[in-house]
Structure formats: C-alpha cells, structure tokens
Amino acid sequence: MIRVGILGAGFMGEVHAAAWRSVPGVRVAGIATLDPAARPWLRGFDGRVVTDPRVLIAAPDIDVIDVCLPTPLHESSVCDAARAGKAIVCEKPLAATFAAAERIAAAVARARAPFMPAHVVRFFPEYAAARDLVRGGRIGRPATARTFRGGPPPGWAPWILDPAQSGGLFVDLLIHDFDYLRWVLGPVRRVHARAAARPDAGAGAVHGLAVLRFASGAVAHVEGSWAYPAGSPFWTRLELAGPDGLIVQDSRRAAPLVRHRPPDAAEPRYPQAAIDRGPYARMLHHVAERLEHGSAFDPGIDDAVAAVRIASAAAASAAAAAPVEVGA
Amino acid sequence: MKVAVLGYAHVHAPAYAGRLGEVPGVTLAGVYDPDTGVAASAARSHGVPHRATLDEAIGSADAVVIAAPNADHHDLAVAALRAGRHVLCEKPLATRLEDADAMIAEARARGAVLATAFPMRFAPPIVAAYRAVRGGGLGRVLALSGANNGQRPSVPWFSDPRRAGGGAVMDHTVHLADLMRWLLDDEVGEVYAEVGTLLHDGPIDDVGVLSIRFAGGAVATIDASWNRPPGYPAWGGLELRIVAEHDVLDVDPFAERLTLYGRERAIWVDWGADADRAMLEAFVAACRGASNALARGEDGRAALAVALMAYESARTGRPVRAEAGGAPRR
Structure with a gap:
C-alpha cells in the first residue's frame, strides 16, 4: 500500500x-x-x-x-x-x-x-496520442506547432494573477504547452514573446503570445489567455504539422457529453476530461506504478526545471521586447 | 464599366474573372496574359475576348484587375495607370517597397484608383468584428492573434523567389497585417519573426510566424505558414482572435462551410457570403468615386512592409522597427 x-x-x-x-x-x-x-x-x-x-x-x-x-x-x-x-x-x-x-x-x-x-498535459489522452503519431512518423519531421490554452482568469486563486507569486501567465499557464512541446519536439533554442496586460487587472499579463524556435528548427506559436470574461469556457487547441501530415485537436470540438445548465458566471467550466475522466488519474497511476517497480518517474526533475526555464525565458522576452536564447 | 484581367497566373484569377461578370454594370472586357495559351484558354472559359497584347487589353477597358505573379504587378499596374485606368491589384501589392511607391505615385499623378485585393475586409464575420471593435464597447484592443495557414500553392511561380518575392511569409502575412491595421486604425511598429523552409523542397520559406507590436501598444502574432498538407479539406483558412479590455472575439470567417465526405477524403464547401464579389463591387464603386472599405495602394504597401520586416528580422535574428512610413529600417 x-x-x-x-x-x-x-x-x-x-x-x-x-x-x-x-x-x-x-x-x-x-x-x-x-x-x-x-x-x-x-x-x-x-x-x-x-x-x-x-x-x-x-x-x-x-x-x-x-x-x-x-x-x-x-x-x-x-x-x-x-x-x-x-x-x-x-x-x-x-x-x-x-x-x-x-x-x-x-x-x-x-x-x-x-x-x-x-505536468498533466502529458497524460491527457489526446495530447499523448498526438505525440505518438508524431513519433510514429505520421506527419514526417515536425515543422510547426500551434497551441492555445485559456479562458477566464482563475477566479478560485487570485494569487495566480500576481506574477511575483505565480510567475505570471507564461509560467503558470503556458508551462503546460512549453513542457508538452519540448516533450514532442525536443529542446528549445530561443523564445520571443509578447504580453498584454489589462489596465484594471494589475501589471500581470492576461494574454501571452510566444514564438519558439526549437533546436530541430521547428517553429511553435504558443498562445495563452486569462482575458476571456468570467463564465466563458476554458479551452485548448493543438496543431502539429510536418511535410506528411497535420494533427489538430480542439477541446471545443471534443465534447462526448454536454450537460446544459444555467450559466454559472463565477467559475470557468473545464473540459470534461480535465477533471472527471482521466489525465490526473493516469498521471498518479504512473507514479504508483513506477514506485512499485522502483523506476524513475517520467517526467522528472530535469523536465520540471527545463519547462520553468523556457517559461521564464518567455516572460523575460516579453519584458525585454527581445528574443531570449534558452537551450533547454 | 469594362474591366480587363491582366495576368492569369494567380490562383485567384479564375475567381476574380468569374465574379466580375456577375457585378451589376460590369462587363469583363477580356483576359491578357504573357502566356498566350493561358490567356486564350481563360478567355474561352469566361466567354470573353483574348487580348493578345498588354496595350490591347488596357485599351479595351476602363479598369483592370491584375492577377499576375507578384514581381510583375509593378509593370502591369504602371502601364494601366499611365493610360488612366483604375487598378485592382492582387496581393501582395509588389515585392519591393520602391515598386509599391512607384505604383502609388503613378495612381496619384493620374487621379486613378489603385486598390489592393484584400477581400477579407469584405467577409461578413470580419465586417462584424470591425464594427464591434470600432463601436461595440469592447474597450481597447490589447492583443490579436491571426493564423493564415494554407497548402503551398501548386502554381510553380509561388515558390520562385524572383517572381514571388518570398514564400509563405510574403503570401500569407499581408492579409492579416492588413486586417489588423484596418481594425486597429494603427500602424505596425515592430516585427520579430521566425522563418524557415521545413516542409517542402526548394529555395523558399514555408514556415513563418511574426510577432508584432503596433505603434499604439497592441501586440499581435501572424502565423503565415504553408503547413496544410495536400490532404487538407481546403486550401487553408484564416482565423483571428481579438483580445480587448472587456471582450474577446474569436473570428473564423470560413466557418460557414459544409463538409463533403468523398471516397478518398473530405473537403469543405463554403456556403457563406462571397467576399471576393463584395470586394469587386467595392472596387467598381470606388472607380465611380465612392469611399468605402476597399484597401488602397497605401494599405497594400503597408502590408508588404510588414512581410519585408519579417524577412529582415529572420535574417538578423532581431526585432525590426518600422521607420516613419512603415518601411523596414535598413
């Protein structure tokens, strides 16, 4: 036990x-x-x-x-x-x-x-399946990636909106996509990012646009948002393209069960799979399994550090209005 | 009004020639192309005269629509403008800013209309977004993200740097650059870009993502990549997100479509409004003196400048600032 x-x-x-x-x-x-x-x-x-x-x-x-x-x-x-x-x-x-x-x-x-x-996105079945397709050669050598992640600001935890505590949007929100893309495409060579703040919401970014260049040459556009009004759905999108194919996943179009309820303006509604059906259970199942066998967890500490490195480089790039070399 | 088509090399040429005949008060006066075989066959398919020479084509019409390879726009436009003809030119307006400047100067000198073919300004979802931004209580626009991803055009000159002036970045940056300038009523202040040739063989870029700061402070990205594979259900698409102080607009002007599943693959069939035809009607109205949303030569030049700044940024690895007038700093 x-x-x-x-x-x-x-x-x-x-x-x-x-x-x-x-x-x-x-x-x-x-x-x-x-x-x-x-x-x-x-x-x-x-x-x-x-x-x-x-x-x-x-x-x-x-x-x-x-x-x-x-x-x-x-x-x-x-x-x-x-x-x-x-x-x-x-x-x-x-x-x-x-x-x-x-x-x-x-x-x-x-x-x-x-x-x-x-890094739960690695355990989302759709993201894992997309990586399997890429590694199986189904799109050829990956050339471009495009991700979106966002919705309303996280109203349940106001500290997340304070960059001094959470690292801000690039670190808290987009680390998911930075980690996932590094998992699929390999090390990031450099990042250029821009951020938009809202006058009434403090200095922190509410919308972030990052352009990544990978060591492989691949280019990724990573977009994240806390700019949607309260009550809007949280949603994600993923595109991976190579010479032989294009993979598209959009959480807005993957709704096997929709429960229609009166609108609840206070809390964002997360994609069903995010909580009820899988990724967290899959992730923690992995932990239990590896502990039983005495083998290392995947992702590990190096992945955690590398993801923070990419994300903080994006934040630094947005602050400096210049590209930042990463090498992670 | 008689309108001739000069150059039948662009993938949009058949659509423009076809729609022109549907615009009230317009007669398609003929088709000219330096490749007489292409011109003759196009003229036959539209049931109009084949104009064997440029002079004959210009002489036959009150206005012209240019659908030649990008690098040929300048010579055709200047010839038509010198003869006092109005010109609607396919995008990008030219491949070099000096060519665009010369076209604009010629139009001013002759009092003729020089318009750039940016039909997305006439797509109803974009028009609705424009109205919302300009008067809908969204608050100030903070950020925009646009994607104009497509297949690499199968017509060979698109992949010839000399004739096209560039690849995906030249081909696909300009639509969104124009829409963003138009929506914001602002000019691009700085461009950073990652550009590469990663998807196809050949000398020309097929991957390009631009990161932009507008003079007024809004930030934006444009994804111009030709990354849709041959099996994609359509040529590509265009999407635009507008993040404002209060609201967010997600715009997909091509969302009005059917999916047709065939034996081999599925394709998309548009059922939405025809932006090309609305643009051609606006051009005809502009030739008659109307003021409307039609993109002019100056707009085409500004959009071209953004694409050129992206190439400059990719060469230097640095963000490129716009000089006054929107030219890249050299």
Missing part, C-alpha cells in the same frame, strides 16, 4: 485527492491545509487532516508527498520532503523562477528523491 500525503486542499488538492482514490494500491493518508473548515470537501475524507504540512512530511507512515500548494510554497515543501526521504509529486510550475527551480532540483538530487512534476 502506497500512502500519500497531500499538501494543500484547494482546487488542485481536491482534484489530486479524487484522482488518487482511483489508483489501486494507494491510500491518501493525510491532507494538510491551513483552514480545514474552509474546505467542505474534506468532510468526506477518512484520513488525517493537519494544519501544518511538516507533520505529514515527517510522518513515517507517509511514502509520497503530493505538493498542491501555491507556487511560492513549493520550494520549502519539496526540499523538506526530499530531506525526509519521501517520493514527491509537485504541481506545476516547479517554481516561479528558474533560479528557484534550480535550487529545488539541487535539493532533490542531493536527497536522491523520486520526483515528478504534475
């Missing part, structure tokens, strides 16, 4: 808890959250609820620490968990800055801790 302690009981903590429950041989043994009363979903939870994450990190009956805390808390909790000899799953991004990501990676390496960043 693999025993998991989840740090954080917000949106991601709840999603991870539900996904862990579907993985055989795993028990969520504890959840740490500052204010349990504010998280009604915990009422149905049968393990320990603590207010200090260090209690779970130190607990001998916990094997895996799953970090679902806001980004600024990743460094201390991952480093503590690594020192405590735990296996670690950490929500993306690993850190808001490349420097912090490198510090975390050093601590993880020193402790030889099994580590996986929750």
Whole structure:
C-alpha cells in the first residue's frame, strides 16, 4: 500500500485527492491545509487532516508527498520532503523562477528523491496520442506547432494573477504547452514573446503570445489567455504539422457529453476530461506504478526545471521586447 | 464599366474573372496574359475576348484587375495607370517597397484608383468584428492573434523567389497585417519573426510566424505558414482572435462551410457570403468615386512592409522597427 500525503486542499488538492482514490494500491493518508473548515470537501475524507504540512512530511507512515500548494510554497515543501526521504509529486510550475527551480532540483538530487512534476498535459489522452503519431512518423519531421490554452482568469486563486507569486501567465499557464512541446519536439533554442496586460487587472499579463524556435528548427506559436470574461469556457487547441501530415485537436470540438445548465458566471467550466475522466488519474497511476517497480518517474526533475526555464525565458522576452536564447 | 484581367497566373484569377461578370454594370472586357495559351484558354472559359497584347487589353477597358505573379504587378499596374485606368491589384501589392511607391505615385499623378485585393475586409464575420471593435464597447484592443495557414500553392511561380518575392511569409502575412491595421486604425511598429523552409523542397520559406507590436501598444502574432498538407479539406483558412479590455472575439470567417465526405477524403464547401464579389463591387464603386472599405495602394504597401520586416528580422535574428512610413529600417 502506497500512502500519500497531500499538501494543500484547494482546487488542485481536491482534484489530486479524487484522482488518487482511483489508483489501486494507494491510500491518501493525510491532507494538510491551513483552514480545514474552509474546505467542505474534506468532510468526506477518512484520513488525517493537519494544519501544518511538516507533520505529514515527517510522518513515517507517509511514502509520497503530493505538493498542491501555491507556487511560492513549493520550494520549502519539496526540499523538506526530499530531506525526509519521501517520493514527491509537485504541481506545476516547479517554481516561479528558474533560479528557484534550480535550487529545488539541487535539493532533490542531493536527497536522491523520486520526483515528478504534475505536468498533466502529458497524460491527457489526446495530447499523448498526438505525440505518438508524431513519433510514429505520421506527419514526417515536425515543422510547426500551434497551441492555445485559456479562458477566464482563475477566479478560485487570485494569487495566480500576481506574477511575483505565480510567475505570471507564461509560467503558470503556458508551462503546460512549453513542457508538452519540448516533450514532442525536443529542446528549445530561443523564445520571443509578447504580453498584454489589462489596465484594471494589475501589471500581470492576461494574454501571452510566444514564438519558439526549437533546436530541430521547428517553429511553435504558443498562445495563452486569462482575458476571456468570467463564465466563458476554458479551452485548448493543438496543431502539429510536418511535410506528411497535420494533427489538430480542439477541446471545443471534443465534447462526448454536454450537460446544459444555467450559466454559472463565477467559475470557468473545464473540459470534461480535465477533471472527471482521466489525465490526473493516469498521471498518479504512473507514479504508483513506477514506485512499485522502483523506476524513475517520467517526467522528472530535469523536465520540471527545463519547462520553468523556457517559461521564464518567455516572460523575460516579453519584458525585454527581445528574443531570449534558452537551450533547454 | 469594362474591366480587363491582366495576368492569369494567380490562383485567384479564375475567381476574380468569374465574379466580375456577375457585378451589376460590369462587363469583363477580356483576359491578357504573357502566356498566350493561358490567356486564350481563360478567355474561352469566361466567354470573353483574348487580348493578345498588354496595350490591347488596357485599351479595351476602363479598369483592370491584375492577377499576375507578384514581381510583375509593378509593370502591369504602371502601364494601366499611365493610360488612366483604375487598378485592382492582387496581393501582395509588389515585392519591393520602391515598386509599391512607384505604383502609388503613378495612381496619384493620374487621379486613378489603385486598390489592393484584400477581400477579407469584405467577409461578413470580419465586417462584424470591425464594427464591434470600432463601436461595440469592447474597450481597447490589447492583443490579436491571426493564423493564415494554407497548402503551398501548386502554381510553380509561388515558390520562385524572383517572381514571388518570398514564400509563405510574403503570401500569407499581408492579409492579416492588413486586417489588423484596418481594425486597429494603427500602424505596425515592430516585427520579430521566425522563418524557415521545413516542409517542402526548394529555395523558399514555408514556415513563418511574426510577432508584432503596433505603434499604439497592441501586440499581435501572424502565423503565415504553408503547413496544410495536400490532404487538407481546403486550401487553408484564416482565423483571428481579438483580445480587448472587456471582450474577446474569436473570428473564423470560413466557418460557414459544409463538409463533403468523398471516397478518398473530405473537403469543405463554403456556403457563406462571397467576399471576393463584395470586394469587386467595392472596387467598381470606388472607380465611380465612392469611399468605402476597399484597401488602397497605401494599405497594400503597408502590408508588404510588414512581410519585408519579417524577412529582415529572420535574417538578423532581431526585432525590426518600422521607420516613419512603415518601411523596414535598413
């Protein structure tokens, strides 16, 4: 039995808890959250609820620490968990800055801790299937990629809109596509990005447009948005093209079940698959399986650092209005 | 009004020639092309005279539509303008800014209309977006992202740098550059671009993504790549996202289409309004003195400048700033 302690009981903590429950041989043994009363979903939870994450990190009956805390808390909790000899799953991004990501990676390496960043897009069946097609040679040598990810601002967690805490749109939101494209197309050579802020929404970008050049020569356009009005759907799109083919995936056109409800203007509605049917369960299933076999998680800490490096280079490019060499 | 077609080399030539005959008050006066075989066959298919020489074609008409290879636009347009004819020229207006300048100067000197064929200005979804941006309470436009991706045109001159002036970036940047300038009533201030030849053999670019800052501060990207494979259901498409302070507009002017599944592949069949015909009607109205949304020579030049700035950026690896007048800094 693999025993998991989840740090954080917000949106991601709840999603991870539900996904862990579907993985055989795993028990969520504890959840740490500052204010349990504010998280009604915990009422149905049968393990320990603590207010200090260090209690779970130190607990001998916990094997895996799953970090679902806001980004600024990743460094201390991952480093503590690594020192405590735990296996670690950490929500993306690993850190808001490349420097912090490198510090975390050093601590993880020193402790030889099994580590996986929750780069969940790799576990979306449609994204995984697209990569399989590319690797199977179905489009030839990939030449272009085009991704979109976005919707309304994340109203459930206002800290995400503060670049000082989350890294901003390129790091918090687009890290998914940067990581995915690096997984499919290889290392990124350079990035040029532009960002748009909204006068009433602070200095942080609400819309980002990044152009990536890969070491392979491939060119990608990566677009992300928090500019849609509240209540608009969150959606994603992926295109991969080569001389022999083009792959297109659009979440707006992949709706096997649509429940028509009165509009709820407060929260964005996520694609069904994002929560109910799979990617998080697949991701955590991978963690459990690899732990059983004693093999490394994929993606690992290097992928987490590289993704932060690309994303922070995009943010730096937008700030400097100049291309930034990446090499990651 | 009699309108002749000069040059029958562009993929849009058959559509323009065909639609001209449908515009009220217009007679298709004939077709001229330096390849007399092409011109004769085109003239036959439209049921109009084949004009054997440029002079004969210009003499036969009050106005001309130019659908020749890009590098030939200048000579044909100047010849027609010198004779006092109005000109609607296929995009890009020219392959060099000095050619575009000469065309514009000739039109001004003769008091003739010089228009650039940017039919997307007349696509109803784009017109609705324009109205929303200009008066619909969206707030200031913050960002635009446009994609004009297509198959590589099968006509060989499109892949000849000398005749086309460039590949995908030259072919596909200009539509969106024009729409964005028009929607924002603003000029491009800076262009960065990643350009490559990754999908086809040959000397010409087929991948190009531009990152733009407008003088007024809006940011934008244009994806101009010829990355639709031969099996794609259509030649390609054009999409535009407009991110404003309050609202976001997702525009797909080609969304009005049927999918026709055949034995081998599926194709898209448009059922939406005909933007080409609306543009030709606007050209005819402009020749008669009307003021409308028709893109003029200056608009064609500005869009060409954006494509040239993209090539300059790709050569230098740096963002390229526009000089006053929209020319790339050299």
